[in-house]
Every structure is written in C-alpha cells, then in structure tokens.
Amino acid sequence: xxxQYEVEHNVQFAETQPRSRxxxxxxxxxxxxxxSDSGTATPHNNPHATPTLPDMANIFRLLxxxxxxxxxxxxxxxxxxxxxxxxxxLDGDILDPPDRLRGVGQEFLDALDRVGRKTxxxxxxxxxxxxxxxxxxxxxxxxxxxxxxxxFDLECVGPWLRSKGTCPMCREEMGKKKAAAVQEDEDEDEDxxxxxxx
Ligand SMILES: [Zn+2]
Ligand SMILES: [Zn+2]
Numbered sequence: 013x014x015x016q017y018e019v020e021h022n023v024q025f026a027e028t029q030p031r032s033r034x035x036x037x038x039x040x041x042x043x044x045x046x047x048s049d050s051g052t053a054t055p056h057n058n059p060h061a062t063p064t065l066p067d068m069a070n071i072f073r074l075l076x077x078x079x080x081x082x083x084x085x086x087x088x089x090x091x092x093x094x095x096x097x098x099x100x101x102l103d104g105d106i107l108d109p110p111d112r113l114r115g116v117g118q119e120f121l122d123a124l125d126r127v128g129r130k131t132x133x134x135x136x137x138x139x140x141x142x143x144x145x146x147x148x149x150x151x152x153x154x155x156x157x158x159x160x161x162x163x164f165d166l167e168c169v170g171p172w173l174r175s176k177g178t179c180p181m182c183r184e185e186m187g188k189k190k191a192a193a194v195q196e197d198e199d200e201d202e203d204x205x206x207x208x209x210x
Pocket of ligand 2: 156158159160161162179180181182183184
C-alpha cells in the first residue's frame, strides 16, 4: 500500500535496475596489476611478483567489498549465504595474507570457454549477482574447467579468479595440472594413518 507521502507527492520509487548490482572493480584491478607487475605472468612462477603484505591484504579487501556489496542486496537467502561464505573466506586472506598471489593470469580468463547465448535458458543466472544472463544483451558468460563446469558472468568471477584462483562455487583450483603428484602424496598420508591406527 502506498504511504501518505507517496500519494501526496505522486512518487513512484524506481525499481532497482538489476544490472546496477554489479560492483565496479577498477581499483581492485589497478592494484592487482601493480602488484602482479605483468598481466601475462604465470601465477605460480613469477619472480617479479613481490607484493607487500598490506598490498595483498588490500587486494582481498577490495574483493571482499565486491561480495559484501552484492550480499547486502542479495535477492534470495541462498545467494546471501553463498556470498557471505565468500566474505568469510576472504577474512582469512585479509588477516593473514599469502606471500604471493595464487590467482590465475589474465590469459587464463581470456582462454575460458564462453557460453553462447543460444545455449542459455531464460532462468539461467549467475550465482554471484543472480541476474539472469539473458537480461543482459551483451552478457559474457564463462564456464570454468572445474568438475561442476560452473558458470558465471566473466565480470563477476574475474576478480575472484585473478586473486584466489579457485572456483567460487566448489573451490576447485583452476589451472592445476599436477593432480597426479598430489594424489601420490595423499596416498602416502593414508598409509601413515593406517600405521597409526593399526
Ligand atoms: Zn554475475
Ligand atoms: Zn566449480
């Protein structure tokens, strides 16, 4: 029901434009680019990347701002829970910043599979901003190489991938090609555990 104020002044509160939920990440990227020195450097082997810990903390603080801002206008409880979980994860990175960025390089984002408009359904939306992809005539949807093949707007997931290097949904590490070696280590650990509990 309209309030007295609205009736008298004939005010119609503008519906919030869903696209306005996306957060401007310019300061994030300018800091990230300064810290990572070169946009083409590989994340795990960049001798030039010697960011200071406060710089690192600020990168994650700006990323946390993105998720916090979206969470504050989350259209569903599920979306809010998802975003607040990312915010909580980033608390750890801010309090105890890693000594090097584990994110992927820009070339990784450029090479991600693009999802064509024709394969998107009307109610498919981005888990981060919850805006249906097809509402944006120029949507740029990417599919991550995780097992869940999770999809997001490139604009929404880009900052997380560049700094965290994982899928925000399932936390699978991106661009990891040494799974076999890791698997061996895990087997050894299991053997150790067997010995302890034998
Ligand atoms: Zn989105
Ligand atoms: Zn995933």
